[in-house]
Amino acid sequence: MKRDSGRKQPSMGDVAAAVGVSKTTISRYLHGEYGYMSDETKARIETAIKELGYRPNRMAQGLKSTVSNMVGVTIADIGNPFSSQMLKGIQQELRARDIQLLVSDSNNDPAIERANIEALLDAQVDGLIVNTVGGNDAYLTAYCTGGEPKPMVMLDRFVRPMVCDCVATNNHEATVEMLDHVAARGFSHVVFVTRSDRGVSTRSIRREAVERYLAGHGASVNGASDDGGLSGEVLVYDGGIDDLRARLAAVVGERGAGRVCLFANNEESMRDVMEAMPELDGERGRIGVCAFADERWARYSGEGITCLDQQPVLMGRTVAKALLARTCGGGDAEDAILEEGAADGIVVAARNDGHLLFEVPAQLHIHASTMR
Amino acid sequence: MKRDSGRKQPSMGDVAAAVGVSKTTISRYLHGEYGYMSDETKARIETAIKELGYRPNRMAQGLKSTVSNMVGVTIADIGNPFSSQMLKGIQQELRARDIQLLVSDSNNDPAIERANIEALLDAQVDGLIVNTVGGNDAYLTAYCTGGEPKPMVMLDRFVRPMVCDCVATNNHEATVEMLDHVAARGFSHVVFVTRSDRGVSTRSIRREAVERYLAGHGASVNGASDDGGLSGEVLVYDGGIDDLRARLAAVVGERGAGRVCLFANNEESMRDVMEAMPELDGERGRIGVCAFADERWARYSGEGITCLDQQPVLMGRTVAKALLARTCGGGDAEDAILEEGAADGIVVAARNDGHLLFEVPAQLHIHASTMR
DNA sequence: CTGTTAGCGCCTTCAA
DNA sequence: TTGAAGGCGCTAACAG
Numbered sequence: 001m002k003r004d005s006g007r008k009q010p011s012m013g014d015v016a017a018a019v020g021v022s023k024t025t026i027s028r029y030l031h032g033e034y035g036y037m038s039d040e041t042k043a044r045i046e047t048a049i050k051e052l053g054y055r056p057n058r059m060a061q062g063l064k065s066t067v068s069n070m071v072g073v074t075i076a077d078i079g080n081p082f083s084s085q086m087l088k089g090i091q092q093e094l095r096a097r098d099i100q101l102l103v104s105d106s107n108n109d110p111a112i113e114r115a116n117i118e119a120l121l122d123a124q125v126d127g128l129i130v131n132t133v134g135g136n137d138a139y140l141t142a143y144c145t146g147g148e149p150k151p152m153v154m155l156d157r158f159v160r161p162m163v164c165d166c167v168a169t170n171n172h173e174a175t176v177e178m179l180d181h182v183a184a185r186g187f188s189h190v191v192f193v194t195r196s197d198r199g200v201s202t203r204s205i206r207r208e209a210v211e212r213y214l215a216g217h218g219a220s221v222n223g224a225s226d227d228g229g230l231s232g233e234v235l236v237y238d239g240g241i242d243d244l245r246a247r248l249a250a251v252v253g254e255r256g257a258g259r260v261c262l263f264a265n266n267e268e269s270m271r272d273v274m275e276a277m278p279e280l281d282g283e284r285g286r287i288g289v290c291a292f293a294d295e296r297w298a299r300y301s302g303e304g305i306t307c308l309d310q311q312p313v314l315m316g317r318t319v320a321k322a323l324l325a326r327t328c329g330g331g332d333a334e335d336a337i338l339e340e341g342a343a344d345g346i347v348v349a350a351r352n353d354g355h356l357l358f359e360v361p362a363q364l365h366i367h368a369s370t371m372r
Numbered sequence: 373m374k375r376d377s378g379r380k381q382p383s384m385g386d387v388a389a390a391v392g393v394s395k396t397t398i399s400r401y402l403h404g405e406y407g408y409m410s411d412e413t414k415a416r417i418e419t420a421i422k423e424l425g426y427r428p429n430r431m432a433q434g435l436k437s438t439v440s441n442m443v444g445v446t447i448a449d450i451g452n453p454f455s456s457q458m459l460k461g462i463q464q465e466l467r468a469r470d471i472q473l474l475v476s477d478s479n480n481d482p483a484i485e486r487a488n489i490e491a492l493l494d495a496q497v498d499g500l501i502v503n504t505v506g507g508n509d510a511y512l513t514a515y516c517t518g519g520e521p522k523p524m525v526m527l528d529r530f531v532r533p534m535v536c537d538c539v540a541t542n543n544h545e546a547t548v549e550m551l552d553h554v555a556a557r558g559f560s561h562v563v564f565v566t567r568s569d570r571g572v573s574t575r576s577i578r579r580e581a582v583e584r585y586l587a588g589h590g591a592s593v594n595g596a597s598d599d600g601g602l603s604g605e606v607l608v609y610d611g612g613i614d615d616l617r618a619r620l621a622a623v624v625g626e627r628g629a630g631r632v633c634l635f636a637n638n639e640e641s642m643r644d645v646m647e648a649m650p651e652l653d654g655e656r657g658r659i660g661v662c663a664f665a666d667e668r669w670a671r672y673s674g675e676g677i678t679c680l681d682q683q684p685v686l687m688g689r690t691v692a693k694a695l696l697a698r699t700c701g702g703g704d705a706e707d708a709i710l711e712e713g714a715a716d717g718i719v720v721a722a723r724n725d726g727h728l729l730f731e732v733p734a735q736l737h738i739h740a741s742t743m744r
Numbered sequence: 745c746t747g748t749t750a751g752c753g754c755c756t757t758c759a760a
Numbered sequence: 761t762t763g764a765a766g767g768c769g770c771t772a773a774c775a776g
Binding site: 062104116119300 | 457473
């Protein structure tokens with residue numbers, strides 16, 4: 001009835017003994033292979049299992065079948081709310097398939113990340129989801145191109161050339177959408193604020209998108225606009241608030257009475273900006289702010305911050321589907337994902353050597369911070 | 373050199389064959405039992421392992437040794453940023469001991485939680501950390517008092533009577549501290565805003581703390597203060613924003629010109645309040661707000677919200693320590709935790725039948741929302 | 745319809 | 761200082 005009623009967990013042998021059949025029969029019962037099983041033994045097995053509170057040992061199962069029904073995920077910084085949303089999405093898919101999730105936090109340290117991946121593989125996971133901290137491209141590439149690696153899918157990151165499936169935000173399009181919005185709201189200058197991208201693909205991609213946009217609109221990067229279009233620049237800092245404050249003040253001051261919009265690369269940078277310039281509120285109208293950030297947070301921050309929400313739950317669901325297609329599905333990841341994902345706007349944005357890049361669209365939410 | 377260079381993962385037998393010794397010797401080498409081993413074989417084993425890229429299969433190890441070096445955690449709602457912070461803390465401790473973490477999300481559903489716990493046990497975890505969704509008290513109690521259960525520790529929750537170790541916030545003291553602050557700032561009425569506590573211990577505990585405080589200060593709960601002290605009431609809602617809006621308006625209106633402070637039970641409720649009354653900003657000075665909430669969020673929300681931060685990372689570290697003390701440490705959980713935890717203000721707040729309740733202090737952060 | 749036999753990769757006596 | 765043998769709990773042929 002209830003597990004643990006005895007001294008120790010009963011094993012399949014115990015059940016077999018109780019019923020008076022062999023372990024094989026029990027095994028077959030468990031796997032639903034009762035095509036050729038007498039209804040009587042079936043019933044007796046059923047009650048015996050209930051009686052003893054027997055539950056199969058997944059570990060032992062995995063030892064034999066070489067599939068553990070576990071997948072591993074390494075998260076660059078699990079303390080980040082963004083991470084937990086992605087985990088939520090991953091869980092949704094895994095729960096449906098009764099697959100366990102092994103979670104590791106890399107604490108933003110490439111060495112820890114490598115150790116985590118090794119440890120997960122030692123635990124015999126069937127596949128890996130990697131939200132890399134950056135700086136491990138060589139290692140990851142070597143892994144993916146090595147012998148016969150367990151499937152890996154990258155999350156909110158990718159390496160070039162692609163050596164495995166990846167799930168990311170449509171960073172380029174999203175950035176353009178935000179810049180268009182900023183321009184439309186009459187700002188004349190945009191400052192893309194980002195921490196230095198130590199190998200984090202998302203940061204560099206967004207930065208490049210900004211630079212290309214500005215170049216394409218006849219505005220000079222880090223220079224003044226000379227034709228009434230949107231000018232802009234990229235501000236890279238290292239996490240020092242004082243440094244950031246001084247540089248922001250300089251940038252804003254330089255623009256005189258022109259309307260400037262600060263565009264933060266992520267929530268972390270957005271917080272840094274708010275910390276550095278609490279007086280932003282005082283200059284409403286002249287200084288706007290926006291960011292890649294979770295709508296749930298941005299909406300209630302300060303006066304309400306215009307943001308690009310990356311839909312992390314959807315990203316998690318997508319990455320889990322992509323991985324499962326490689327591990328057990330056997331089928332085409334592309335079909336599996338696009339079928340349901342199309343409605344959400346998920347597309348294959350690139351492919352290389354059979355590896356796909358799935359892009360999940362970011363959603364623009366407009367709030368007061370760019371509307372005065 | 374690198375793993376996977378061959379067709380398949382090499383096993384201990386392969387290494388043994390390569391070196392020309394028995395598996396036993398390899399096993400001993402791996403466990404550091406080279407007390408009686410010739411330096412030569414030791415060296416040869418070492419190189420063979422490197423050469424083949426051999427790594428022990430934790431799954432197979434666990435099958436025999438009955439310790440899997442995995443612990444499981446079920447989280448009520450992993451999408452909550454609070455959850456991810458707790459996971460961070462848990463990871464910090466587990467990583468140090470090379471223990472893997474199996475994570476399940478219960479999605480606020482008691483049935484899923486039960487299924488998750490069963491699944492984790494099937495995966496042979498050595499112990500469980502449970503952040504219960506509530507409504508599973510009977511099940512959890514039965515588990516803990518059953519045969520010989522794997523150790524369980526509850527996180528940010530507890531059941532009465534205590535049937536296992538628990539780690540929670542010092543909800544009572546924290547609530548009192550906040551109410552003292554509210555009173556000191558000259559508010560005359562406080563409204564504790566909470567969703568209905570469907571078996572979630574933290575919610576009911578806080579609510580009780582509020583009621584007791586108000587009763588103890590000569591003020592009547594849900595009534596007007598008649599002696600200049602702090603009066604107050606508890607507002608329980610069900611997640612409907614319109615309902616909440618109407619009731620908040622009524623409550624605030626009733627107070628006339630009196631200064632009212634809304635005290636939200638958690639971030640979720642705080643967001644609901646902000647959604648229901650965006651005009652709070654317009655009444656700064658007369659209407660204050662505060663909440664149990666993450667400082668990183670509260671600080672930048674609206675004008676800056678006074679909050680009680682639960683230090684979730686520290687809670688995570690504490691719960692992991694408590695569990696490890698039961699699983700492998702063999703030692704006293706109390707000593708293990710209090711030794712380092714004392715500096716952080718962690719105390720044993722209750723004990724029952726050998727089970728301990730560890731309380732992690734919440735920290736009061738004062739911001740503009742209660743200061744005008 | 746059901747049982748026998750051999751392992752999966754590792755650990756653990758017991759012998760040598 | 762090292763092996764051989766048996767078994768953890770389960771699966772997978774191959775026989776009946």
